[in-house]
Every structure is written in structure tokens, then in C-alpha cells.
Amino acid sequence: MTPSPQLSEAAVRTSPAAISSMMQMALANPGLISLAAGFVDQGSLPAEAARRAMEAVLADPVEGRRALQYGTTIGDLGLRTRLIEQLERNERVPAGSFRGAVGRTVVTTGSQQLLYLITEALLDPGDIVLVEAPTYFVFLGVLETRGARAIGVETDEGGLRLDALEATLRDLKARGLLSRVKLLYTISEHSNPTGVSLAEERRGPLVELIKRWSGEQKILILEDAAYRGLTYSGAEPPSVWRHDPAGDTVILARTFSKTFSPGLKTGYGILPETLLEPVLRLKGNHDFGSGHFAQQVLERILVDGTYERHVQELIAVYRRKRDVMLGALEEHLGAWDGAVSWTCPKGGLFLWLSVPEGLDTGPEGPLFARCLEEGVIYVPGALAYAAEPGPFPRNHARICFGVPSEEELNEGARRLAAALAECFDAVA
Ligand SMILES: Cc1ncc(COP(=O)(O)O)c(C=O)c1O
Incomplete structure (x- = not known):
């Protein structure tokens, strides 16, 4: 048997990236709507602007070589x-x-x-x-x-x-x-x-x-x-x-x-x-x-000026996605007013969903399992808390609205609501 290398203390205490198993799930199941991935909107990546800038950098051979x-x-x-x-x-x-x-x-x-x-x-x-x-x-x-x-x-x-x-x-x-x-x-x-x-x-x-x-x-x-x-x-x-x-x-x-x-x-x-x-x-x-x-x-x-123009375009794309996500949550989860809530971000790519305290959103909990059955995933909130000073809440979820299309955001919210309804039915 080949002996294993003796890893450093730093390597040993480093846990596997919590999100990688979720990325695997999303890749393995193409029908799954991922409200988990923290990527950016694929359609608005500036391929054309980047091509122009790269060509400009390489246009002059001296400057081009310097860049390389x-x-x-x-x-x-x-x-x-x-x-x-x-x-x-x-x-x-x-x-x-x-x-x-x-x-x-x-x-x-x-x-x-x-x-x-x-x-x-x-x-x-x-x-x-x-x-x-x-x-x-x-x-x-x-x-x-x-x-x-x-x-x-x-x-x-x-x-x-x-x-x-x-x-x-x-x-x-x-x-x-x-x-x-x-x-x-x-x-x-x-x-x-x-x-x-x-x-x-x-x-x-x-x-x-x-x-x-x-x-x-x-x-x-x-x-x-x-x-x-x-x-x-x-x-x-x-x-x-x-x-x-x-x-x-x-x-x-x-x-x-x-x-x-x-x-x-x-x-x-x-x-x-x-x-x-x-x-x-x-x-x-x-x-x-x-x-x-x-x-x-x-x-x-x-x-x-390409950068500032691009940011302005991006703001319009993400503002729309945020509004679609907020609208879809209101439509599908709004009936649980008081029991289920979410933040209304003024920017960025995320919002924070809160469900009743007894409902564990973790990977081993009922909501995550039901969401998987429905075909939607999120990042369990517990991953985002430091272990100290003590017990932290387990009833939150990070929702990323930056990656899915508008249809997927709507459908993702519908599936999330269906999973939540099953969890509520189970305790009723
Ligand atoms: C809060 C925060 N900080 C830092 C980063 C690191 O991003 P990058 O290394 O791509 O700049 C991220 C990426 O998701 C982030 O969400």
C-alpha cells in the first residue's frame, strides 16, 4: 500500500468547501433550479467588451509583449x-x-x-x-x-x-x-x-x-x-x-x-x-x-469608459431580476405572512429567507430534502454562522437571484413554496 502524505495541521483542519456538494447536485441534475450558486448572470458577461480590450492590448506588439x-x-x-x-x-x-x-x-x-x-x-x-x-x-x-x-x-x-x-x-x-x-x-x-x-x-x-x-x-x-x-x-x-x-x-x-x-x-x-x-x-x-x-x-x-457603461447595464439586468424574485416570493410565499419573510436587498445578488424557528433549513433538515424533490436548492443559512458564541439559528436560507433566468426565478419560488407547504402540512 502506498503511504499517504502526512498533511500539515492547516490542511487537516480545513473542511471541504460546504457549497461544493451543492454545486455537484446542481450539475448532476440539470432540471434543478439553483438559487444556491453564487455565480454571476451568464448572459450579461461582457464577451464583446473583453474581446475589444484584449485586441487593443495586443494591437501594439511592444505593449502586447509587455502585457504577456x-x-x-x-x-x-x-x-x-x-x-x-x-x-x-x-x-x-x-x-x-x-x-x-x-x-x-x-x-x-x-x-x-x-x-x-x-x-x-x-x-x-x-x-x-x-x-x-x-x-x-x-x-x-x-x-x-x-x-x-x-x-x-x-x-x-x-x-x-x-x-x-x-x-x-x-x-x-x-x-x-x-x-x-x-x-x-x-x-x-x-x-x-x-x-x-x-x-x-x-x-x-x-x-x-x-x-x-x-x-x-x-x-x-x-x-x-x-x-x-x-x-x-x-x-x-x-x-x-x-x-x-x-x-x-x-x-x-x-x-x-x-x-x-x-x-x-x-x-x-x-x-x-x-x-x-x-x-x-x-x-x-x-x-x-x-x-x-x-x-x-x-x-x-x-x-x-467601458467599465462604467457595463456596470450601468448590469444594474438594469440585476434590478429586474431582483424585482422578479421579490414578486415571485410575494406571489408564492406571501400567504405565510409573519411565518415566512425575506430581506428586500437594494443591490447585490442575494436575499435572506427566514422560516419559522423550528424548521431546520440545513442539508439534513426536512425543507432541503423536500426542495430537492421539488427541484430547487438554496444555501442553508447555518453555513454562514461562526461556531462561537454559541447556538445559532437554523431557520434561514441564502437565495441568489443573480444566475437563474426570470422564468427560473418564478418557477424556483413556486417549487420552494411547494416544499414549504409540505413541511407545514407535516407539522400541522
Ligand atoms: C463577500 C465576498 N467577498 C469576496 C468574494 C471573492 O470574490 P473574488 O475572489 O472573485 O473577487 C466573494 C465571492 O463570491 C464574496 O461574495
């Missing part, structure tokens, strides 16, 4: 400059306001790599990261790999609750654990999984609160703004990062995966000066620079 060569670990200066200019427009500040941040901007292989790098730079096993309850479940996996402790903080319709955050920090201090708290992770815009954004009036106070609780041990805020840009009603408030003009407390993570193309797998982070070198050293070990060609393509679409 390795780049730098931090990312191309040209792209980083454009990213900051675009951020200034997005945050509606005068041109040049954030120029000083170009040198602290790191281009990464999707924002996921940035999230990983930040945890790699900051966390030893046993260190504590405060996360929203619920949060982006893939980030919980990253923390598991690092051996860090994720502690959930209550949220409401305005996102992270600052009173709950302060209570958690007070409790950790009383238990002598404050010095292990390194990071607070927040998804500020149209969160994955709930679709809820952090209320504008909480953003400044959040930064103040974290600064106040940073003693000898600095606590950083990791603002994951993956869905910023995809706002379907109202204006986007200033980011949390904006409330940290000194730039020493908030790390801003952004990505082009949702607003342009996940296939280009390009994101970026703006880091406090103190984190820059450590993160670049680690990134050097990962890949010594993200795909250079994709960076050139992105720079091109930012410069010629």
Missing part, C-alpha cells in the same frame, strides 16, 4: 492609479483626493486572495476575528485554515449591530482575550448572504469604536465591498474606509468579479502602511503578482 510578461507583486502602477481614480468617482470626492493611497493599493487574484493574505499576515492559531452573524461562509473557511477563532456579532436590518459589537468586546476583555482580537470583518454593501448593507450612520461610529477598543493590540477592520457598485435603488453611502482618513485602521477589499467578470479574477486591497510590506512578502510567495494580462485588460476598460 510577468508584472510586479503589488500590481501595475497604471492600473492601481486608475483604480484609485475610479474609487474617487465612486465615492464622489474631488479627483486626486485619494492619490496618496495608490502606493498602498495591491492588486490581487480576486478579492479572495486579499482576504486570505490579510489573515495570513495577521493571524496565528487562537487569534480572534469578529464577523457578522451571518457572514460570507468562504471567509469562515479561511479562518478555519488559519486556526483562528471566528466569533459572530449580531446583525439587524442595518447590518452589524454596534451595541452587540461593544458587548462582545467587553465580554472578551473580561475573559482576558481582548489581546487576541486582531480583526473585524464586515461586508459593507449588500452582504453575502443577507443582501443587507451596513447603515450609513453606523460606519463612522464603527471605526471610532474599533479605534477605542484597540489597546496595545491594534484591531483592524476588513471592509469587504465585493458588491459595491451593484446598487439598484438609492445612492451608495461613503465606504467604511472613508471614515479612516489616517488609513491605519480599515483595509478596503474590492473586486471586478461581480461588476465585470469573475473570469478575469482580479481584485484589489488598500492597506494600512504597516501591513503593506508583510502582505507583499506573502504575496511574493503565493504568486509574485496577479495575472498581468488581466490587469492590462482592466486598465483599458477603466480608461475608455
Whole structure:
């Protein structure tokens, strides 16, 4: 028998990706409507705009070869400059306001790599990261790999609750654990999984609160703004990062995966000066620079206005899908008013469904099984909760409205309602 390799502790403690079995189910059963997949709308991927940008990059042989060569670990200066200019427009500040941040901007292989790098730079096993309850479940996996402790903080319709955050920090201090708290992770815009954004009036106070609780041990805020840009009603408030003009407390993570193309797998982070070198050293070990060609393509679409035009088109597509999903839920689940509810996101790709407390939405529970029989799947909400501080709700589901067609959204809601009706009948 061939002996197995002795895996590292990090590999051993890393569980299989919770969602991969669901992806398998969807692939194995073509009739299944997946309200689970967190992909983007296939029909609006910008194939033509990407082709034009790629041709333009390759049109000049010298520039073309440069694009096909390795780049730098931090990312191309040209792209980083454009990213900051675009951020200034997005945050509606005068041109040049954030120029000083170009040198602290790191281009990464999707924002996921940035999230990983930040945890790699900051966390030893046993260190504590405060996360929203619920949060982006893939980030919980990253923390598991690092051996860090994720502690959930209550949220409401305005996102992270600052009173709950302060209570958690007070409790950790009383238990002598404050010095292990390194990071607070927040998804500020149209969160994955709930679709809820952090209320504008909480953003400044959040930064103040974290600064106040940073003693000898600095606590950083990791603002994951993956869905910023995809706002379907109202204006986007200033980011949390904006409330940290000194730039020493908030790390801003952004990505082009949702607003342009996940296939280009390009994101970026703006880091406090103190984190820059450590993160670049680690990134050097990962890949010594993200795909250079994709960076050139992105720079091109930012410069010629393609990107902003595409985002406007995308907003129209997703706004319509969101409205179709909300309409279908109202039509098929509205009769259970009070017992079944859902968030009405102002942007992003997700909404959060809540069913009565006793009804377990987990993969082993009755609703998931009945949904499979009906031919629809969702992501069980329990996956999105940190194990601490204790028992978490099991009666939620993440619904993604970004991928299915309008007909599938309607039919998916109908099947979900049929499965729910069977569960209710079973307990009646
Ligand atoms: C909240 C959040 N953050 C980060 C990411 C990572 O995306 P990417 O690495 O493609 O930028 C995702 C992807 O789904 C996400 O939902």
C-alpha cells in the first residue's frame, strides 16, 4: 500500500468547501433550479467588451509583449492609479483626493486572495476575528485554515449591530482575550448572504469604536465591498474606509468579479502602511503578482469608459431580476405572512429567507430534502454562522437571484413554496 502524505495541521483542519456538494447536485441534475450558486448572470458577461480590450492590448506588439510578461507583486502602477481614480468617482470626492493611497493599493487574484493574505499576515492559531452573524461562509473557511477563532456579532436590518459589537468586546476583555482580537470583518454593501448593507450612520461610529477598543493590540477592520457598485435603488453611502482618513485602521477589499467578470479574477486591497510590506512578502510567495494580462485588460476598460457603461447595464439586468424574485416570493410565499419573510436587498445578488424557528433549513433538515424533490436548492443559512458564541439559528436560507433566468426565478419560488407547504402540512 502506498503511504499517504502526512498533511500539515492547516490542511487537516480545513473542511471541504460546504457549497461544493451543492454545486455537484446542481450539475448532476440539470432540471434543478439553483438559487444556491453564487455565480454571476451568464448572459450579461461582457464577451464583446473583453474581446475589444484584449485586441487593443495586443494591437501594439511592444505593449502586447509587455502585457504577456510577468508584472510586479503589488500590481501595475497604471492600473492601481486608475483604480484609485475610479474609487474617487465612486465615492464622489474631488479627483486626486485619494492619490496618496495608490502606493498602498495591491492588486490581487480576486478579492479572495486579499482576504486570505490579510489573515495570513495577521493571524496565528487562537487569534480572534469578529464577523457578522451571518457572514460570507468562504471567509469562515479561511479562518478555519488559519486556526483562528471566528466569533459572530449580531446583525439587524442595518447590518452589524454596534451595541452587540461593544458587548462582545467587553465580554472578551473580561475573559482576558481582548489581546487576541486582531480583526473585524464586515461586508459593507449588500452582504453575502443577507443582501443587507451596513447603515450609513453606523460606519463612522464603527471605526471610532474599533479605534477605542484597540489597546496595545491594534484591531483592524476588513471592509469587504465585493458588491459595491451593484446598487439598484438609492445612492451608495461613503465606504467604511472613508471614515479612516489616517488609513491605519480599515483595509478596503474590492473586486471586478461581480461588476465585470469573475473570469478575469482580479481584485484589489488598500492597506494600512504597516501591513503593506508583510502582505507583499506573502504575496511574493503565493504568486509574485496577479495575472498581468488581466490587469492590462482592466486598465483599458477603466480608461475608455467601458467599465462604467457595463456596470450601468448590469444594474438594469440585476434590478429586474431582483424585482422578479421579490414578486415571485410575494406571489408564492406571501400567504405565510409573519411565518415566512425575506430581506428586500437594494443591490447585490442575494436575499435572506427566514422560516419559522423550528424548521431546520440545513442539508439534513426536512425543507432541503423536500426542495430537492421539488427541484430547487438554496444555501442553508447555518453555513454562514461562526461556531462561537454559541447556538445559532437554523431557520434561514441564502437565495441568489443573480444566475437563474426570470422564468427560473418564478418557477424556483413556486417549487420552494411547494416544499414549504409540505413541511407545514407535516407539522400541522
Ligand atoms: C463577500 C465576498 N467577498 C469576496 C468574494 C471573492 O470574490 P473574488 O475572489 O472573485 O473577487 C466573494 C465571492 O463570491 C464574496 O461574495
